[in-house]
Amino acid sequence: MSPGKRFAEPVATVPLAPAGARRRAVGDFLARLPPAARLALLLLLAAVAASALAPWIAPFSPIEIFVGSPLEPPSLVHLLGTDTLGRDVLSRVLYGGRTALLMSGSAAALTVLVGGGLGLVLGYSGGLVDEIGMRVLEIVASIPSVILALLVVGALGPSIPVVIVTVGLLAVPSSTRVVRAAALAFVAEDFVLAAKARGESRFAIAWHEILPNVAGTLLVEFAIRTGWAVILIGALAFLGFGAPPPTPDWGAMINEGRGALDASIWPVVAPALAIAALVLTVNVLTDGIARALGPAR
Amino acid sequence: MAEVASRLSGADPVLRLVLRRILLSLVSFFVISAVIFAAVEILPGDTAQRALGREATAESVAILRNEMGLHDPAIVRYGRWLGNVVKGDLGVSMVSKRPVADTLAQPLRHTFLLGALVLAIHIPLSLFIGVSCALTRDGPLDLALSALVLVAMSVPDFVIGIFLIVVFSVELGWLPPLALIDQANSWTEALWMLVLPVLALNAAMTAYVVRQTRDSMIEVLNSDFVRVARLRGLPPVRILLSHALPSALGPAINAIALNAAWLVGGIVVVEAVFNYPGLGRLLVEGVRFHDVPIIQAIALILSGTHVALNLAADIATTLLSPKLRTQTS
Numbered sequence: 207m208s209p210g211k212r213f214a215e216p217v218a219t220v221p222l223a224p225a226g227a228r229r230r231a232v233g234d235f236l237a238r239l240p241p242a243a244r245l246a247l248l249l250l251l252a253a254v255a256a257s258a259l260a261p262w263i264a265p266f267s268p269i270e271i272f273v274g275s276p277l278e279p280p281s282l283v284h285l286l287g288t289d290t291l292g293r294d295v296l297s298r299v300l301y302g303g304r305t306a307l308l309m310s311g312s313a314a315a316l317t318v319l320v321g322g323g324l325g326l327v328l329g330y331s332g333g334l335v336d337e338i339g340m341r342v343l344e345i346v347a348s349i350p351s352v353i354l355a356l357l358v359v360g361a362l363g364p365s366i367p368v369v370i371v372t373v374g375l376l377a378v379p380s381s382t383r384v385v386r387a388a389a390l391a392f393v394a395e396d397f398v399l400a401a402k403a404r405g406e407s408r409f410a411i412a413w414h415e416i417l418p419n420v421a422g423t424l425l426v427e428f429a430i431r432t433g434w435a436v437i438l439i440g441a442l443a444f445l446g447f448g449a450p451p452p453t454p455d456w457g458a459m460i461n462e463g464r465g466a467l468d469a470s471i472w473p474v475v476a477p478a479l480a481i482a483a484l485v486l487t488v489n490v491l492t493d494g495i496a497r498a499l500g501p502a503r
Numbered sequence: 504m505a506e507v508a509s510r511l512s513g514a515d516p517v518l519r520l521v522l523r524r525i526l527l528s529l530v531s532f533f534v535i536s537a538v539i540f541a542a543v544e545i546l547p548g549d550t551a552q553r554a555l556g557r558e559a560t561a562e563s564v565a566i567l568r569n570e571m572g573l574h575d576p577a578i579v580r581y582g583r584w585l586g587n588v589v590k591g592d593l594g595v596s597m598v599s600k601r602p603v604a605d606t607l608a609q610p611l612r613h614t615f616l617l618g619a620l621v622l623a624i625h626i627p628l629s630l631f632i633g634v635s636c637a638l639t640r641d642g643p644l645d646l647a648l649s650a651l652v653l654v655a656m657s658v659p660d661f662v663i664g665i666f667l668i669v670v671f672s673v674e675l676g677w678l679p680p681l682a683l684i685d686q687a688n689s690w691t692e693a694l695w696m697l698v699l700p701v702l703a704l705n706a707a708m709t710a711y712v713v714r715q716t717r718d719s720m721i722e723v724l725n726s727d728f729v730r731v732a733r734l735r736g737l738p739p740v741r742i743l744l745s746h747a748l749p750s751a752l753g754p755a756i757n758a759i760a761l762n763a764a765w766l767v768g769g770i771v772v773v774e775a776v777f778n779y780p781g782l783g784r785l786l787v788e789g790v791r792f793h794d795v796p797i798i799q800a801i802a803l804i805l806s807g808t809h810v811a812l813n814l815a816a817d818i819a820t821t822l823l824s825p826k827l828r829t830q831t832s
Contacts, residue, residue: 360798
């Protein structure tokens with residue numbers, strides 16, 4: 207053995223404390239979040255609130271055209287100006303938040319549901335099932351996600367459900383890998399062996415013994431996948447394969463306003479800032495959650 | 504004696520591991536070709552109908568279906584397609600009616616040029632920033648760069664591209680907003696057009712390598728052998744260049760190769776931002792017009808490159824890490 211490992215082993219899992227401490231109070235968890243992450247959480251809640259309340263706080267309809275003249279600069283009536291069709295940019299950005307949060311949240315939930323389930327099964331099964339499953343996922347993961355997403359969404363025709371399912375399933379291989387690694391850390395633990403000795407079924411062991419211990423990993427994975435989904439869904443919409451028009455969508459807004467940048471930058475800059483801020487917020491929060499749950503580094 | 508023996512037995516598993524990885528990559532490439540074929544051909548919509556448009560009579564669709572051999576089962580068509588690809592025949596574009604190979608030649612060169620330029624800047628730049636961060640660990644430079652890196656990592660590549668256009672083309676008027684290098688009159692004009700796309704891709708990629716380089720460099724700087732070198736009174740520059748850097752390079756090279764693989768997808772989106780006449784733009788157009796042979800060929804080329812670069816990352820890691828271990832023990 208060489209003295210002192212030069213490269214730290216990758217941390218495969220973010221285990222929660224066993225048994226009694228499992229149901230940790232939410233307040234306790236919040237207290238352990240780094241300040242930046244707490245700020246990010248606050249901002250994210252504000253974004254969720256703003257898009258949920260869009261029908262009440264948005265000054266105009268997001269899809270009604272010529273509520274102002276085309277490409278008006280920001281004014282007191284239209285705080286972020288108007289787009290090429292004279293629609294209110296602020297209203298479209300607010301409603302676009304709904305599209306972004308709902309689509310990426312659903313996609314990430316799908317990823318964690320399928321990837322988490324597969325990861326638990328593969329991790330607990332081991333052997334040939336595990337080997338074959340991981341190979342198949344590895345191969346699927348080796349196609350660049352933008353390209354595979356383009357092919358599938360292009361073939362099926364862009365619609366909100368198609369985009370959610372495609373983006374959600376595309377991230378399954380990497381989620382499976384992470385959850386499987388986390389689950390593997392527990393399959394040889396005493397409490398799992400004890401459950402096995404009691405004659406509990408595989409499903410019961412995966413559900414009652416392993417799942418609670420990988421809950422932290424699942425939460426972090428959900429956060430990571432949400433940020434990733436915002437980017438990929440935004441890119442697809444930008445390329446013209448997102449929610450069909452006139453649905454207010456940040457990626458699509460950037461694409462639509464591109465041709466008129468010389469006349470007004472606001473129809474492009476506002477959604478671009480929104481998408482950048484959302485991903486940054488989610489990433490800072492993810493980082494904080496991982497730190498709060500993981501061992502001190 | 505014992506050392507020689509351990510080296511001999513040590514070399515063999517590494518070689519076997521590398522061969523195994525190459526074989527696996529070939530298998531994935533075949534499976535990928537099948538996935539691409541399936542995604543484009545088996546999913547809904549009739550290729551012949553799409554090629555002729557909605558107005559086409561049932562008769563002409565039937566004739567084209569026959570010509571295209573669409574009556575054969577999917578597996579037969581897949582075999583025929585793959586056989587043709589291996590022979591170098593990529594088919595004929597359904598939109599331009601030109602051979603796909605001819606249509607792709609120019610965009611392929613453009614995309615390769617863009618990718619090569621991006622990497623030529625990416626590799627030295629991100630290594631330099633990463634090492635600088637490690638040397639000034641937790642100092643103002645390190646903190647500022649780390650924060651910048653986190654921001655750059657969060658902003659999607661196409662959004663970075665848009666911001667660059669807004670600032671440098673629309674507001675300042677320094678650089679062209681579109682990179683139509685096929686319409687450039689001179690080399691310098693073409694190069695000028697490439698500045699923003701190269702910047703956008705670099706901004707998106709740098710973060711990851713900087714992080715990896717910084718972290719592995721910090722570990723190496725804290726390791727015993729660098730400490731010994733310092734105690735021996737070697738000049739800091741020499742410790743850095745001939746001791747620390749070579750050891751810290753392993754994870755950095757892996758990160759660079761993974762980044763190059765990421766670039767394959769990133770380039771598709773960024774080409775669309777700047778209307779760059781490369782494979783990415785052609786792919787997006789192909790998907791829009793359901794030009795199946797074009798889509799299949801480009802997806803195959805890009806995915807193949809992606810697999811090859813991931814393979815390179817794996818092999819680099821495999822070859823570099825045992826060497827690092829034997830050096831330190």
